[in-house]
Amino acid sequence: MSEKIEFTTERLKKVEEIIGRYPADRKKSALLPILHLAQEQYGWLSSATMDYVAYILDIQPVEVYEVATFYTMFHLDPVGKHVIEYCRTGPCCTMGGEDVYDHLKQKLGIGSNETTKDGLFTLKEVECLAACGWGPCFQIREQFYMHLDNQKIDEIIEDLSK
Amino acid sequence: MASDIKILTDRINIPGIETFEVYRKNGGYEAVEKALKKMSPDEVVEEVKKSGIRGRGGAGFPMGMKWSFLAKPEGIPRYLVCNGDESEPGTFKDHYLMKNIPHLLIEGMIVSSFALGATKSFIYVRGELMYVIRILEKAIEEAKNAGFLGKNILGSGYDLELVVQPGGGAYICGEETALLESLEGKRGNPRNKPPFPAVKGLYQSPTVVNNVESISTTPWIINHGGDEYAKLGIGKSTGTKLISASGHVKRPGVYEIELGLPVEEFIYSDQYLGGIRDGHHLKAVVAGGSSVPILPANLILKTANGEPRLMSYESLSDGGFATGTMLGSGGFIAMDETTCIVRNTWNFSRFYHHESCGQCSPCREGTGWMEKVLFKIEHGQGKMSDIDLLVDVAKRIEGNTICPLGDAAAWPVGSAIRHFRDEFEWHITHPHEATQKGAVFSNESILV
Numbered sequence A: 001m002s003e004k005i006e007f008t009t010e011r012l013k014k015v016e017e018i019i020g021r022y023p024a025d026r027k028k029s030a031l032l033p034i035l036h037l038a039q040e041q042y043g044w045l046s047s048a049t050m051d052y053v054a055y056i057l058d059i060q061p062v063e064v065y066e067v068a069t070f071y072t073m074f075h076l077d078p079v080g081k082h083v084i085e086y087c088r089t090g091p092c093c094t095m096g097g098e099d100v101y102d103h104l105k106q107k108l109g110i111g112s113n114e115t116t117k118d119g120l121f122t123l124k125e126v127e128c129l130a131a132c133g134w135g136p137c138f139q140i141r142e143q144f145y146m147h148l149d150n151q152k153i154d155e156i157i158e159d160l161s162k
Numbered sequence B: 001m002a003s004d005i006k007i008l009t010d011r012i013n014i015p016g017i018e019t020f021e022v023y024r025k026n027g028g029y030e031a032v033e034k035a036l037k038k039m040s041p042d043e044v045v046e047e048v049k050k051s052g053i054r055g056r057g058g059a060g061f062p063m064g065m066k067w068s069f070l071a072k073p074e075g076i077p078r079y080l081v082c083n084g085d086e087s088e089p090g091t092f093k094d095h096y097l098m099k100n101i102p103h104l105l106i107e108g109m110i111v112s113s114f115a116l117g118a119t120k121s122f123i124y125v126r127g128e129l130m131y132v133i134r135i136l137e138k139a140i141e142e143a144k145n146a147g148f149l150g151k152n153i154l155g156s157g158y159d160l161e162l163v164v165q166p167g168g169g170a171y172i173c174g175e176e177t178a179l180l181e182s183l184e185g186k187r188g189n190p191r192n193k194p195p196f197p198a199v200k201g202l203y204q205s206p207t208v209v210n211n212v213e214s215i216s217t218t219p220w221i222i223n224h225g226g227d228e229y230a231k232l233g234i235g236k237s238t239g240t241k242l243i244s245a246s247g248h249v250k251r252p253g254v255y256e257i258e259l260g261l262p263v264e265e266f267i268y269s270d271q272y273l274g275g276i277r278d279g280h281h282l283k284a285v286v287a288g289g290s291s292v293p294i295l296p297a298n299l300i301l302k303t304a305n306g307e308p309r310l311m312s313y314e315s316l317s318d319g320g321f322a323t324g325t326m327l328g329s330g331g332f333i334a335m336d337e338t339t340c341i342v343r344n345t346w347n348f349s350r351f352y353h354h355e356s357c358g359q360c361s362p363c364r365e366g367t368g369w370m371e372k373v374l375f376k377i378e379h380g381q382g383k384m385s386d387i388d389l390l391v392d393v394a395k396r397i398e399g400n401t402i403c404p405l406g407d408a409a410a411w412p413v414g415s416a417i418r419h420f421r422d423e424f425e426w427h428i429t430h431p432h433e434a435t436q437k438g439a440v441f442s443n444e445s446i447l448v
Helices: A009-019 A024-042 A047-057 A061-068 A090-094 A097-108 A150-161 B020-025 B030-038 B041-051 B063-068 B093-100 B102-116 B127-145 B176-183 B212-224 B226-231 B263-268 B297-301 B341-355 B361-378 B384-397 B405-429
Strands: A082-087 A121-126 A138-140 A143-145 B079-084 B120-125 B161-166 B207-211 B240-247 B253-258 B282-286 B331-336
Touching: A009 A024, A024 A047, A024 A061, A024 B127, A024 B161, A047 A061, A082 A097, A090 A097, A090 B240, A090 B331, A090 B341, A097 A121, A097 A150, B020 B102, B020 B127, B030 B102, B030 B212, B041 B063, B041 B102, B041 B212, B041 B226, B063 B207, B079 B102, B079 B176, B079 B212, B093 B102, B093 B127, B093 B212, B093 B240, B093 B253, B102 B120, B102 B127, B102 B207, B102 B212, B120 B127, B120 B176, B127 B161, B176 B207, B207 B212, B212 B226, B263 B282, B263 B297, B282 B297, B282 B405, B341 B361, B341 B405, B361 B384, B361 B405, B384 B405
Parallel strands: A082 A121, B079 B120, B079 B207, B120 B161, B240 B331
Antiparallel strands: A082 A138, A138 A143, B240 B253, B282 B331
16 A cells, blocks of 8 residues: 555645645646645655646646656656755866766765665756856755865765765 | 946845845845836836846847837736746856845846736746745745735835746756746747747736846846946947856856956956966857857957957857857856867757757757767767768757757857867777877867
8 A cells, every 4th residue: 555645734735825826727837836845745756646736736647747757856756865966067067077976976886867775865967057167066955065076075975874 | 448347246245135134225125116106117118128238048139129029908917927947058147146135136026027017927946946946935025024025015006926936957948938838837848939928928918038137137227227227338238247157267156247348358367267277278168058159269269350359249249150159148168178079069969958848850859869979979989971960960950940949959069060170080080099088189279
């Protein structure tokens, strides 16, 4: 039996507030903010979670699937506790990103789109995070980590492993 | 002579400027008072027109003209949508502005919405910047509590509600019609135009979409007048521009410059980038975000006619695509002689392939082919005919797609081959060396 998918009471209140932002006949505009909310609660978006979001917004499940699969921030498979999304785009690489990310992979012993055996870290390669001059960079949930070098990466990983 | 006047970033280092209280004490929201109490919406539009400011998102379309296209049928709401999707590689100025001085954008949203007659306006911010979204939401709450948002603002009778909308991670949503689709809760597929958003935009209603930096400039224009703004800059490049600088320079970061500043001064002056990192030489620059043509060092400093190149829309595009480029979004990526242009071009191609929405086959298929062929060359498996094949594919994408992503994918490839063809050839004639880590071929005659 899988667990029942339902927003926490606090998030249900938030859902109501979000839906209220748009004209009454334009509820679907709330889809992206609510998918973020769902991912915040569950870590990723299962079909059951997406069906639940469709039910809340009174739209077809496929309208949720087609959106969730389009945008790269939504995880469609289970992920580790910390999802490290590192920028692989030109400017970050020019700022030394390739070597730094190699070190990151070595440190964690995994490649992109993989999760460490202890379930602590998932590594994802993403495109430009709009922090080019402060690169190389990655983000973990809402937190940006910038001006990365090998030493900084060691510190961050060790800190999050505690 | 370009001055060092700052109109967007003059207050950015004041401690606490992200709070309403400090922002207000430092002249914040005076433009709202002036516009709502002393001006009509049309007068606000007129000032923005007079300023000559051009859209700061990349296209450089005159903002006042865009505003004047807005259809105003009776009984139908109009919308202002701020484009904070900033995803153009090399560009991080809107990120910088929103996180440091959120009230500037909110003040701009109020005067701009008032000018356009919008009573509900949206700020669409790329989802990766969730922490910035929270900063903006907090600032909106503060402005609301102080009576600058909500019903009957400052007793003027004007109502405005601001909504911050997160994206979900998609470069294409920076294209205005894709952004509107996304805001409606759909995939970010750009729309066919016409109809333009000014006639049928968000929810099929007349809509203006403006960049964060553009909207953040409107309070200054209202306070000082469009004519004063137009005095800044050079020719049709009026005002100041935020430049996001990255790459092999001593001082990467966001700089506000008066348009018309010589590129050489921008790169080498200690006031700006401070020059190329020690012991290295400038090889190439992408001046306006990854989509614009890359230029070798000699052509970025001087035009083909030997004129000093200036940071302006006109000067950067002097020489067309043969020898010029574009100001674009102001994403200034400087590369020294350790940069492999082939690898960088492959990296950008991978980006466009990844970010193509897939609607138009020239872009969906072409970006994939370019990435594959560039990967082959970069990894020592290319053939001489691959170079012309790339040029051919790029040409077949360009101009054949609904939105400009196709052009944006084609231009970096076409320009890299135009200016660095010898480097592509070297990869093909030296396949073994080309795959060695750190091995780079640079034609020394173009280094500065």
